[in-house]
Amino acid sequence: MKDVVRPPALLAGDTIGVVAPASNLKRDWFAAGVRELERLGFKVKYLDSIFEKGRFTAGSDRRRADEVNRMFADTEVKAIFAARGGYGSARILELLDNETISANPKIFMGYSDITTLLIFLYQKHNLVTFHGPMVAKDFRAGESHYDRYLLFRVLTRAEAAGEVNCAGTKILRSGVASGRLLGGCLPMITNSIGTEYELDTRGAILFIEDYDSKPYRIDRMLTHLRLAGKFNEVRGLIFGEMIDCIQHPDQGYTIDEVIEDCVGDLGIPVLFGLTAGHGELNNLTLPLGVEVTLDCERGKLTINEPAVVF
Numbered sequence: 001m002k003d004v005v006r007p008p009a010l011l012a013g014d015t016i017g018v019v020a021p022a023s024n025l026k027r028d029w030f031a032a033g034v035r036e037l038e039r040l041g042f043k044v045k046y047l048d049s050i051f052e053k054g055r056f057t058a059g060s061d062r063r064r065a066d067e068v069n070r071m072f073a074d075t076e077v078k079a080i081f082a083a084r085g086g087y088g089s090a091r092i093l094e095l096l097d098n099e100t101i102s103a104n105p106k107i108f109m110g111y112s113d114i115t116t117l118l119i120f121l122y123q124k125h126n127l128v129t130f131h132g133p134m135v136a137k138d139f140r141a142g143e144s145h146y147d148r149y150l151l152f153r154v155l156t157r158a159e160a161a162g163e164v165n166c167a168g169t170k171i172l173r174s175g176v177a178s179g180r181l182l183g184g185c186l187p188m189i190t191n192s193i194g195t196e197y198e199l200d201t202r203g204a205i206l207f208i209e210d211y212d213s214k215p216y217r218i219d220r221m222l223t224h225l226r227l228a229g230k231f232n233e234v235r236g237l238i239f240g241e242m243i244d245c246i247q248h249p250d251q252g253y254t255i256d257e258v259i260e261d262c263v264g265d266l267g268i269p270v271l272f273g274l275t276a277g278h279g280e281l282n283n284l285t286l287p288l289g290v291e292v293t294l295d296c297e298r299g300k301l302t303i304n305e306p307a308v309v310f
Contacts, residue, residue, distance in 0.1 A: 001180065001203055004289045005126045007079075007105045009308040010155045014078040015043040017071035018135050020050045020058035022113040023086020025136055027051060030083055033135035036142065037081075045077055057088035064088065065095030068117075072097070072104045079155065084136045085112025090191065093120055101125055107155055107308065109285070110134050111277045112211070115184030116191070122182070122289050123197040128307050130154065131184050131207070131276060132285035146283045147275075154285045154303070158310045161303040164284060168273055171296045172239075172260045175269035178293040178304065179235040181286060183207035185277065190221045193228050202233040205294050207286060209240025211278030214247050215258045222262040236269045236294040238301065240277045269296035 010016070016037055018030075030051075034044045047067055052059030071080045093116070102125055108117065109130035118129040132154075133139055133146035153161045182204040183189060189208065192198045210218060225231060245255045256272045263270060271294060276284040287307030294301055 002126055004128050005105045006128050006307060006309045007107045009158055009310055010042075010079045010107055012041045013043065015045050015076050017074060017077035017080045018044060018046040018050070018083050019064075019067050019071055019080055020083040021064050021068055021092055021117060022058065022082070022088040023056060023084060024053040024058040025051060025083055029136040029140045033083070033137070033140035036139040037135065045074070050083065056086070057091070058083075061088075061091045061095060065092035068092065069097040069100055072106060073100045077106065079107035079109070082110030082114045082134050084134050085110065085114050087113055089113045089116040093197070098124065112185050113188065115188035118184055118288055119188065119192050119199050120197045123199065128287055128289035130285055130307070131288055133283045138283045144281055147285065151285045154287050154307050156308075158306045158308055160305055161287070161307070164301040164303060165282065166271070166274060166299055166301055168275070169299055170256060170272045171299050172256060172270040172272050173264055173268065174296045175236070176293065176295045176297055177205065177235040177269050178291060179203050179205040180289060181205050181207060181292040181303075182288055184209070184288070186210040186213070186218065186221050190224050193224070193230075199230070201230045204234055205236040205238060205292050206234045207238045207240070207274070207276065209274075209277035210242055210245060212244045215245060215251070215253070215255055216247070218242070218245055218255065219258055219262055222259065226262070231263065231266055234266070234268060236296070237263055237266075237271070238274055238294060239270070239272045240274050241279045243278050269294050271296055271299065271301070274301070
């Protein structure tokens with residue numbers, strides 16, 4: 001298992017750089033998210049160009065890539081948070097300045113389409129990244145929409161965060177396993193296959209979540225991962241809430257039943273329903289690249305290593 005690079009911790013009064021590597025923004029939602037970060041005690045920095053619009057992205061590929069490059073290069077910026085997901089992150093990968101990123105490891109956080117960047121930074125730069133709340137969505141909506149305790153424990157303290165809030169989860173397969181926590185949004189994990197940043201899932205506790213995908217599409221993507229060998233050496237699986245992943249209200253089966261049918265015979269612990277990623281409440285900040293223990297005897301997830309350094 002490769003060594004990872006832990007970024008410097010985020011401290012009170014530090015500056016957070018906000019980027020929009022994917023879809024374009026609503027100004028009022030963005031402003032509300034910025035106010036929430038300031039209320040939490042941080043300064044916020046962003047480029048005026050963040051409000052530009054392309055067809056379905058926040059401006060051109062070059063603009064969005066330059067924004068990410070500048071935030072990594074900016075010594076004032078101590079962490080980089082995504083404004084929102086949507087689509088477009090994959091289009092900027094070839095334009096990122098890998099030398100600058102390697103020389104300036106920083107906290108990088110987001111989810112949904114931003115999973116592409118989280119995987120890229122881990123695979124290309126060995127960087128611990130963070131699957132967590134975004135500015136124009138979760139922070140915009142207020143504290144009930146993200147887990148403040150875990151956010152601060154993971155990003156600001158150079159120690160193991162310990163037990164994660166797993167309230168409301170369901171055990172699909174029992175067992176206990178430890179491994180490096182990896183993953184994110186299911187379509188982005190699947191789309192990494194065949195690229196130079198393809199997610200290496202060997203020895204991982206793999207986290208998977210999605211939103212508004214019909215059950216047969218979830219089945220298709222999980223089957224794709226299985227046929228690609230991505231479950232061969234996975235030690236455990238954690239699924240998010242899989243919000244709105246239904247065919248129709250009277251379909252006669254649940255999404256967790258579909259998932260169990262796809263992965264239930266792997267002989268590893270499987271937990272369903274973690275409030276991380278797409279969802280309305282309690283979005284958890286998950287450090288990707290650090291060791292965790294998944295206990296599906298008791299329905300618990302424990303972060304065993306620090307995600308940041310002083």
